[in-house]
Amino acid sequence: MKLLRSVLLATGLAAAILAPVAASAQDIKPRLIRFGYGLSESSNQGRAVKFFVEDMAKRSGGKLKVKGFADASLGSDIQMQNALIGGAQEMMVGSTATLVGIVKDFAVFDLPFLFNNEQEADAVFDGPFGQKLAAKLNDKGLVGLVYWENGFRNLTNSKRPVEKVEDLKGIKLRVMQNPVYIDMFNGFGANAVPLSFSELFTAMETGTVDGQENPVTTIQSSKFYEVQKYLTISKHVYSPWIVLASKRWYDGLSADERKIINEAAVASRDFERKDSREASKQSIAYLKDKGMQINELSDAELGRMREMVKPAMDKFAADGGADLLNELQGEISKVRK
Ligand code: TK8
Structure with a gap:
């Protein structure tokens, strides 16, 4: 047994075997997460929010309950950004263009005729440049999680x-x-x-x-x-959307909870881009x-x-x-x- 144990450890199999135990012991509290957005429930934005809601439930065993609020019912993009900064709302998705009052650098994405296609945009937004800009939100009370596609205007x-x-x-x-x-x-x-x-x-x-x-x-x-x-x-x-979390709220989460949110955000990004691109063809x-x-x-x-x-x-x-x-x-x- 002792030998088996050391072999497992040595080969890294132990991690795989112990993983299910760790999962059930994750530090996740029941939480209600208000997620606001400007478009309708039936839009590409609404479909991706729905995906995120379901995915978060799956990943957290139903504990992290996201509720989507469509049609700017929690406020315009700018109002929601401020609600996130103040901690009165947990999450949102909206344009980066309206973030310029908070981080001026985002205006660079508003300059015309930069990107030739979506693949160029994906590489830049998901790469170091996009991540660097998102990180600038941290000092301002916001966490920029992922970029979704709004699209060519x-x-x-x-x-x-x-x-x-x-x-x-x-x-x-x-x-x-x-x-x-x-x-x-x-x-x-x-x-x-x-x-x-x-x-x-x-x-x-x-x-x-x-x-x-x-x-x-x-x-x-x-x-x-x-x-x-x-x-x-x-x-x-080419216009991106950015999924934002309130920094004040996010910092109060456990590492396990943050991990789930980060991973679900990435999954929602991949879903959203594929879905939006298919929809735009019609x-x-x-x-x-x-x-x-x-x-x-x-x-x-x-x-x-x-x-x-x-x-x-x-x-x-x-x-x-x-x-x-x-x-x-x-x-x-x-x-x-
Ligand atoms: C929706 C907006 C919208 C944007 C705009 O809240 O304002 O024109 O393109 O998608 O963020």
Whole structure:
């Protein structure tokens, strides 16, 4: 027996045999975790939250109960970020663009035409660059767990088809509450109107704004086709979502609990990206069927937009973002090779 034991230890088998004992003795308390998000329950965001809810239950033997709150019912992205910082809410998922008031560096992801495809984005967000930015949230009371895909953003409006950038002239275009977006769309000749996502549908319905920009999955799940006639495939920015936890709350968890949350977050990320990418393939046909008039911007026109947006890029660089932008571009070119 003694011999067997030492053989097991030596070969590392002991760990495997002892593992089930350890699992049942894990330090997990029954907890209710409020997880807020801005989109509807039936959206890609909602489906991934549901996945996370179920996965957390599985991993914790039902002890870590996550409750999803859709449709910004716990508040807009910015309100939820503050609730997490204060410890009044445990978790959320939302745009990185609205984090710029907390960690300015996130604005680098709002610069247009950086990523060519989702694979480049995955590598950068999951790699050292994305992780470094997420880690900057720790000092601010937030834990950035994983990035999900929101997706490439496209333009919609109720006035006219946008075939060239001049067609944006005078269009009141809702943007996220973020200076890069405001500069970019004012630079394109639109009137950028910063507004939270939770106010967007009504703003379009009442004519407070004429248009907005979001991935096709969101245009579908938030029923923007009911109030927007024209969709322009521009893919001007690749937009991530970030899953956040309240640092104050997270620090009070046991190591076992934190491990479960971290692992479930990674699993939700993989689920979400796959699911969103599949869903987005159906969206264009769906939106056409709902009566939207859809056009794609030509490469020549996209080239002109890249030129026009240079002042916004330069402003970001001059504002202290030059090194960060260089570093990000370096990371992207590594993946591109
Ligand atoms: C949802 C938002 C949304 C974002 C936006 O809460 O605000 O336009 O794209 O996904 O985070």
